[in-house]
Amino acid sequence: MIKKISIAIDGPAAAGKSTVAKIVAKELGYLYIDTGAMYRAITLEALKNDVDVNDENALDQLLSKTDIKLIAIDGKQFVFINDVDQSEEIRTPEVTRNVSYVAKHSLVRKKLVELQREYALNGGVVMDGRDIGTHVLTDAEVKIFMIASVEERAERRHQENLQKGFESNIEELKKEIAKRDKIDSEREVTPLKKADDAIMLDTSSKSIDEVVNEIMSIVKEKTTNL
Ligand code: CDP
Ligand code: CDP
Numbered sequence: 001m002i003k004k005i006s007i008a009i010d011g012p013a014a015a016g017k018s019t020v021a022k023i024v025a026k027e028l029g030y031l032y033i034d035t036g037a038m039y040r041a042i043t044l045e046a047l048k049n050d051v052d053v054n055d056e057n058a059l060d061q062l063l064s065k066t067d068i069k070l071i072a073i074d075g076k077q078f079v080f081i082n083d084v085d086q087s088e089e090i091r092t093p094e095v096t097r098n099v100s101y102v103a104k105h106s107l108v109r110k111k112l113v114e115l116q117r118e119y120a121l122n123g124g125v126v127m128d129g130r131d132i133g134t135h136v137l138t139d140a141e142v143k144i145f146m147i148a149s150v151e152e153r154a155e156r157r158h159q160e161n162l163q164k165g166f167e168s169n170i171e172e173l174k175k176e177i178a179k180r181d182k183i184d185s186e187r188e189v190t191p192l193k194k195a196d197d198a199i200m201l202d203t204s205s206k207s208i209d210e211v212v213n214e215i216m217s218i219v220k221e222k223t224t225n226l
Contacts, residue, residue, distance in 0.1 A: 003226045004030065004124030006139070007219065008132035011146035012181045012192060014153035016203045017128040020146070020211045025126040026075060027216060033070060033119045035129035035136070036099075037079045038112045040090035041068045043099045045081060053101040060107040068115065097176070100183040103130075109189055130184050133195035141222050143198035144215060152204045153177055 007024065009017045018034055025032035042059065045051070045066050051058045069080040079087045089095075102108060109131075116136050119125060127136065133143035148156075154173040161168035184192040194200060199218060203211050 002223050004122070005141035005219070005223060005226070006120055006123055006137050007126045007142045007144070007215075008137050008140040008195075008198070009126065009128040009144045009146060009215075010130055010133050010192065010194070010198065011144075012153070012184070013177050014157050015146040015148045016156075016208065016211060017146050019208055020203075020215065021126045021128040022077070023208070023212045024215050024219070027212070028124075028126070028219065030124045030126050031119060032072070032077065033116060033125055033127040034077060034079075035112070035116050035127060035132065037070060037077075037090060038068050038115065039099050039103045039108075040095050041079055041081050041086065042066060042108060042112070043095050043102045044086060044090050044092075046102060047094060047098060053098050056105040056107050059102060059105055060111070063108060063111050068112075070119070096180075100180050100187075104183070104187045104189065106189045130192040131190035133198045134193055135190040138195075141226070142215075142219055143195050144218070145194040145198040145200050146211075147200065147202050148204040150174055150178055150181075 009021050011017050022032050042063055043053065045062055046053055046059060049062060051062050067082050071078045071080060077087070078085055079090055113136050116127065120127060120137055129136065133140060133145065151174070154170050154177055157173050157177070158168045158170050181192070201211065201214065
């Protein structure tokens, strides 16, 4: 039997992590875990309950009474907060603007990392985020650090917005993405950083299929050598 491994995919906003991670997980029959969705979930709760995103203790208390579950139904990912489906609500611009402030706090990260590791206990997982290779799953057999230029990433988010019928401005998106990357890379606790043993993958001029194929060959090589 082929051993089920853990695959960690990290990188900045809109590098293509979740799109590619979902497809890779489906092809391998693995679980896909979007750790960003968990930080978004607690951020949404904080905004709804008027909890200051800079108040670490208040956020920690809020997290103690917030049940966050990632559930796959018919191959689609859903995020349940206290048993209510909030998959759409966690992606609003307001949550996006605030999430990196919430994600700075070590008490918040500690609780969410515990949850993330539980999902990965039996292997067979593709997990994406910012600190998966460096902290959450340091033993992951495959680690990818996915990057793309800010211009390309803003263009991708712009296209997404247009498809959804949202208003969108490329220059604003560039600023928002660059600001979030800066906070994520400069925070004290497990910042966004390439793990020493991660493979760097620049997706700027690559299609989704090309990136998926590259990762699948890395995984095949790894699993045949186990
Ligand atoms: O999909 P997108 O690139 O917009 O971001 P996301 O993966 O949903 O993550 C949202 C935010 O959560 C990031 O900008 C980080 O501030 C935080 N995050 C984190 O700190 N650590 C992770 N493992 C995942 C996300
Ligand atoms: O998860 P992350 O924030 O890293 O990015 P994403 O949400 O997976 O990807 C952002 C957008 O880029 C999506 O609309 C993807 O379809 C698109 N994309 C792309 O055009 N080419 C790639 N190689 C990867 C993603």
